[in-house]
Amino acid sequence: MKLNLTHTKLVDIVSGKAEALSEQQIDIIYYDTRLINTSRNGVFFALSGRRNGHDFVQKAYDKGIRSFVLSKKVELPEDAVIITVEDTLRALQAVAKYHRNQFFYPVLAITGSLGKTTIKEWLYFLLSEEFNIIRSPKSFNSQIGVAISLLNMTEDHDFAIIEADISHPNEMEFIEDMVSPTLGIFTGVGHFYLDNFESQKIHASEHLKLFKHSNITFSLNDQKSALRRNKINADLIDVSNWKNVDFSQLSYSNNRIIALHVAEFLGIDKETLNKKAALLPVLSNRMEVFEGQDNNLIINDSYNIDVDALEQALSYQFSSEERKDKIVVLDLSFVDENRKKAILDVVDSYQPTQLFIIENNQVPQELLEVKNSSILFKGSYRSRLKEMVQLFKNRKHETWVEFDLKAIEHNISVFQNKLPEGTKTMVMVKASSYGTGDVNIPHFLQQLGINYLGVAYTDEGTTLRENGINLPILIMNTEIEAFEDLIRFNLEPSVFSMSQLDSLCNRLKQDNITGFPIHITVETGMNRLGFYPENISELIEKLKSTPEVRVKSVYSHLADADNPDNGYSLQQIESFKAMKLQFEKELNDDAILYHILNSEGTSKFGKIAAFDMVRLGIGVFGYTSTAKEDELLPSIRWKTTISQIKTIEAGETVGYSRTFKADQPMDIATLRIGYADGFRRSLSNGVGAVSINGVSCPVVGNVCMDMTMVDVSEVNCQAGDEVEIIGESIDIQLFSTRLNTIPYEVMTSISKRVSRIYLK
Numbered sequence: 063m064k065l066n067l068t069h070t071k072l073v074d075i076v077s078g079k080a081e082a083l084s085e086q087q088i089d090i091i092y093y094d095t096r097l098i099n100t101s102r103n104g105v106f107f108a109l110s111g112r113r114n115g116h117d118f119v120q121k122a123y124d125k126g127i128r129s130f131v132l133s134k135k136v137e138l139p140e141d142a143v144i145i146t147v148e149d150t151l152r153a154l155q156a157v158a159k160y161h162r163n164q165f166f167y168p169v170l171a172i173t174g175s176l177g178k179t180t181i182k183e184w185l186y187f188l189l190s191e192e193f194n195i196i197r198s199p200k201s202f203n204s205q206i207g208v209a210i211s212l213l214n215m216t217e218d219h220d221f222a223i224i225e226a227d228i229s230h231p232n233e234m235e236f237i238e239d240m241v242s243p244t245l246g247i248f249t250g251v252g253h254f255y256l257d258n259f260e261s262q263k264i265h266a267s268e269h270l271k272l273f274k275h276s277n278i279t280f281s282l283n284d285q286k287s288a289l290r291r292n293k294i295n296a297d298l299i300d301v302s303n304w305k306n307v308d309f310s311q312l313s314y315s316n317n318r319i320i321a322l323h324v325a326e327f328l329g330i331d332k333e334t335l336n337k338k339a340a341l342l343p344v345l346s347n348r349m350e351v352f353e354g355q356d357n358n359l360i361i362n363d364s365y366n367i368d369v370d371a372l373e374q375a376l377s378y379q380f381s382s383e384e385r386k387d388k389i390v391v392l393d394l395s396f397v398d399e400n401r402k403k404a405i406l407d408v409v410d411s412y413q414p415t416q417l418f419i420i421e422n423n424q425v426p427q428e429l430l431e432v433k434n435s436s437i438l439f440k441g442s443y444r445s446r447l448k449e450m451v452q453l454f455k456n457r458k459h460e461t462w463v464e465f466d467l468k469a470i471e472h473n474i475s476v477f478q479n480k481l482p483e484g485t486k487t488m489v490m491v492k493a494s495s496y497g498t499g500d501v502n503i504p505h506f507l508q509q510l511g512i513n514y515l516g517v518a519y520t521d522e523g524t525t526l527r528e529n530g531i532n533l534p535i536l537i538m539n540t541e542i543e544a545f546e547d548l549i550r551f552n553l554e555p556s557v558f559s560m561s562q563l564d565s566l567c568n569r570l571k572q573d574n575i576t577g578f579p580i581h582i583t584v585e586t587g588m589n590r591l592g593f594y595p596e597n598i599s600e601l602i603e604k605l606k607s608t609p610e611v612r613v614k615s616v617y618s619h620l621a622d623a624d625n626p627d628n629g630y631s632l633q634q635i636e637s638f639k640a641m642k643l644q645f646e647k648e649l650n651d652d653a654i655l656y657h658i659l660n661s662e663g664t665s666k667f668g669k670i671a672a673f674d675m676v677r678l679g680i681g682v683f684g685y686t687s688t689a690k691e692d693e694l695l696p697s698i699r700w701k702t703t704i705s706q707i708k709t710i711e712a713g714e715t716v717g718y719s720r721t722f723k724a725d726q727p728m729d730i731a732t733l734r735i736g737y738a739d740g741f742r743r744s745l746s747n748g749v750g751a752v753s754i755n756g757v758s759c760p761v762v763g764n765v766c767m768d769m770t771m772v773d774v775s776e777v778n779c780q781a782g783d784e785v786e787i788i789g790e791s792i793d794i795q796l797f798s799t800r801l802n803t804i805p806y807e808v809m810t811s812i813s814k815r816v817s818r819i820y821l822k
Contacts, residue, residue: 108130468822492519722764754779
């Protein structure tokens, strides 16, 4: 991003007011303090969303920013230049519009709900040899994301591809005004349109507002009526024009055809496109993040190495505090000299601890010796960097579980959209974040801006603190023996009995500590931990006379939120309301937060009982009784591989205790997974099954500690093939049902020896 704006020009663009201006050049806009790099002249826009950017203005100043666009009064030192506007988001969009209008090359906009990012990346693949393309990073398609995408346009580009999306009516007008697309692609909308739209037809019409001034909008014939109804000048794509390509073995054939058709319109030879149709890269559009050897954190983003994608990867790496030392590894084998300089300039602006440039596919010895660091790998899809990354994997064994961070972010957003504005979010990360790993998910949640984390025991909180988590952490089951660690690591205990409160206060008095944060658990019907209603008055009197502590929150637990009959939950909510009123009246502290809703409760009662905060748990990962209705995304895939395949004859047995006998010749595959990994022994002898190349393969014989045998007589497979334990074919609910348990137990039972991979 290089804007070349003066303060005077910026004030004019945003229709703002400022008391004092300077002629200092501004070349980058920041809207998130975690991304600030003070080696560049930046301005901070305090955007107001679930997190109010005005609360972070001082932090931006402390990180070196001296220019600010604000809509509220904030006290800053005299050397700060403050530009005041009515709405900071609209001001940001005004700058994006101004910047976009400085360039006269074509801008292609893509919207809809069916594969925007995939089409964008495939077009980039097909067109990048003919055009110097600027495109939206990753899935930057929101009101903010589109603005940031446009601000990255430069005179060095000659074509732009901008991805746009909406979540509410009347949003697209603002995006259209910014983008002013010359060309468009409409992918269509799915049947599961968002709750904010009355119908699929209205959802489509809102998307199509993006193209009201476009020259041509491309879409499949299926969208003909929507385009005609909204008076969009369309080029309808005839699928039969691409009959020379066999799409039967290719994924997302319609999206491929859209990308091919638009590329042909833009001048790419059809014969060339026919050849490339099957070569379009498999796109995850995600970074892999996983624990590597020597306690390194590996960030594998080796699909492409254009400047925009590189900057996004670096922003992710440097905004995380998970490892102090930041190592960048680049393979520039397929990069021209002009782009090399731009790439190296971007990397240099982040000032990594070390930079390694790979030549001739050789791994520098110094890189192999790196320890306790965050290592980012970036290279062209044509490079062999993907293979090199495998050298740095922590090879426990070939069974692994993948966690989709994009799905987790989506699910959190789904829940938050059910809440009144200003409601805080706590995410429970107990039991190693429900088995997802001790620190990776908490770091991701910290980057997302979650307000609070919750754990069960103090040692879980100390692990988070020791690994760079600085969010407030609630300890739900506080042990008296752990008071020393509570104080040392600034952890916030739950108090559920008078004797426990007395013990804590006595310990705090030893160090003359006052105002130590605590959370009060009250009993509304779970009958587990907490103060009963009849004890509240006594508790409040005690709290008034104990300056050693101050109450941060009062909370309770719903016992039956997943029951379709809401009666018991509503009864608990009413009981909690009564106790809340008592605390407010007798303790008289407006700063106390109140919360009772878990994931299930947030889905059902978020509009009426969110109070000040909700506590999300397994719903963050996409697993609740209402997941389908809420359109939560599953975030977990558990996989292993085939070690060996054998053919056995009728009458032969398989496994320990010879519990399975073949009644005909069979092909038996041995998998690298057993009950020590969490694939329980109760799945033996056909109770459980796995999916191999899309075919269900039942377990034969007893599950062993480290291996499991399955029948592969009906599937074409070989040693080394990937095996799905949980994923698209076997969802976690089906897997749980086979075990006669629930997803909670499945997730927390996956052994720590199983590798964890985090996809972003």
